[in-house]
Amino acid sequence: MLFQPSIRSLTVLAPAKLNLFLRVVRRRVDGFHDLETVMTAINIFDTLVFEPVESPEITLRVSMCAPRNRNSAPTDPIPTGPENLVVRAALLLKEHAGVTQGAQITLIKRIPSAAGMGGGSSDAAATLAGLNRLWKLGRSRDELLELAGRLGSDIGFFLGGSSTAVCRGRGELVEPLQLPMGLHFVVARPSSGLSTPAVFKHCQPGQSDRDVGEFLAALQRPGLGQMVRLLLNDLQSPAERLNDQVRDLRERFAKLPVIGHQMSGSGTSYFGICSSARHAGAIASRLRSEGVPWVQIARTCV
Ligand code: ATP
Numbered sequence: 430m431l432f433q434p435s436i437r438s439l440t441v442l443a444p445a446k447l448n449l450f451l452r453v454v455r456r457r458v459d460g461f462h463d464l465e466t467v468m469t470a471i472n473i474f475d476t477l478v479f480e481p482v483e484s485p486e487i488t489l490r491v492s493m494c495a496p497r498n499r500n501s502a503p504t505d506p507i508p509t510g511p512e513n514l515v516v517r518a519a520l521l522l523k524e525h526a527g528v529t530q531g532a533q534i535t536l537i538k539r540i541p542s543a544a545g546m547g548g549g550s551s552d553a554a555a556t557l558a559g560l561n562r563l564w565k566l567g568r569s570r571d572e573l574l575e576l577a578g579r580l581g582s583d584i585g586f587f588l589g590g591s592s593t594a595v596c597r598g599r600g601e602l603v604e605p606l607q608l609p610m611g612l613h614f615v616v617a618r619p620s621s622g623l624s625t626p627a628v629f630k631h632c633q634p635g636q637s638d639r640d641v642g643e644f645l646a647a648l649q650r651p652g653l654g655q656m657v658r659l660l661l662n663d664l665q666s667p668a669e670r671l672n673d674q675v676r677d678l679r680e681r682f683a684k685l686p687v688i689g690h691q692m693s694g695s696g697t698s699y700f701g702i703c704s705s706a707r708h709a710g711a712i713a714s715r716l717r718s719e720g721v722p723w724v725q726i727a728r729t730c731v
Contacts, residue, residue, distance in 0.1 A: 449644075475555070
C-alpha cells in the first residue's frame with residue numbers, strides 16, 4: 430500500500446495479490462474454510478482518494494479505468510453503496526472511533542473484480558489505513574487488524590505491511606515472509622469472473638497432502654525450478670468445473686514458455702511466472718494476440 434498525501438486529500442494505492450500456494454485444509458463448523466496460503470502483492474493498483482467533509486456522510490464514487498483501453502479491468506458493475514467493502518470499512522472505522530466528520534472517497538478500479546486478485550479486500554485495507562490518517566485517529570495496526578477481521582478474510586494481509594506472507598486460518602492469521610528475489614508475472618483474466626463463495630462450495634477440502642513448509646523452503650532456494658514444481662491451488666479444479674474460461678486459460682498457459690503457471694485465489698485470473706519483465710512482456714503480447722481480454726505484466730511489490 431502506498432500513501433500520497435496532499436493538502437486537501439490523501440491518495441492511497443491499493444495493490445492486487447496473487448496466491449502462489451493455496452491449500453484448503455478443512456471446512457469449519459462456522460461454514461468458513463481453514464487455509465494455508467502464500468500471497469504476494471503485485472504492482473497492479475486500484476487508486477483511492479480520500480477527502481474530508483464536514484457533514485457526517487461517507488460517499489463513494491467509483492470510476493473504471495479508461496473504457497477504451499482494452500486492458501481496463503473486466504468487471505461487473507461495482508456497487509457504490511453499503512455493499513462496497515470501501516463503504517463498509519469506512520463506516521466501521523467511523524463508528525468504532527466515534528468520528529463525527531465524513532469523507533468523500535473516489536475509487537479508480539484497475540484490479541479486475543471476481544478474479545481472485547483481492548481487489549475488494551485491498552480497497553478495504555486502504556480505506557482503514559487511509560481514513561486512520563485522514564481523520565488523524567492514530568489507531569494502531571493491531572486495532573485496524575481487528576476491524577479488518579470483522580470485514581473479511583484477506584484484508585489483514587493487505588494491512589500487514591509485508592508484500593509477501595503466509596496466511597492461515599480463514600486467511601486472517603498473517604505471517605510476513607521475505608522473498609529472496611522479485612518475481613515477474615503475466616496475469617490474464619477471462620471475460621467472466623467467479624464468486625468466491627461458489628468456488629469454496631464446490632471444493633473438497635483436505636484433497637492435497639502438500640505442506641506449505643516445503644513450498645516455503647523451495648521459495649528461499651536460488652532459482653525458481655523447485656518452487657514452481659510445488660505451486661498449488663486447491664480451488665483451481667472447482668473453478669475450472671464452474672467456468673470453462675479458467676480451463677481454457679490453463680490450456681493456453683500450458684503451451685507457453687513460462688516457468689510455471691496457475692490460477693490465483695478463487696479465480697478467474699490466471700498467472701504465469703516469467704524470468705524477467707521482458708519475458709513477461711513477450712508472453713503478454715502473445716496472449717493479447719490470441720484475444721485474451723485482459724492481460725497485464727506485473728512484479729512483486731517491494
Ligand atoms: P478475493 O480474491 O478476495 O476473493 P475477488 O477478486 O475474487 O476477491 P473482488 O473483486 O474483491 O473479488 O469482489 C467480488 C465482489 O465483491 C464484486 O463482484 C463486487 O460486487 C463486490 N465488491 C464489494 N466491494 C468491492 C470493491 N471495492 N471492489 C470490487 N468489488 C467489490
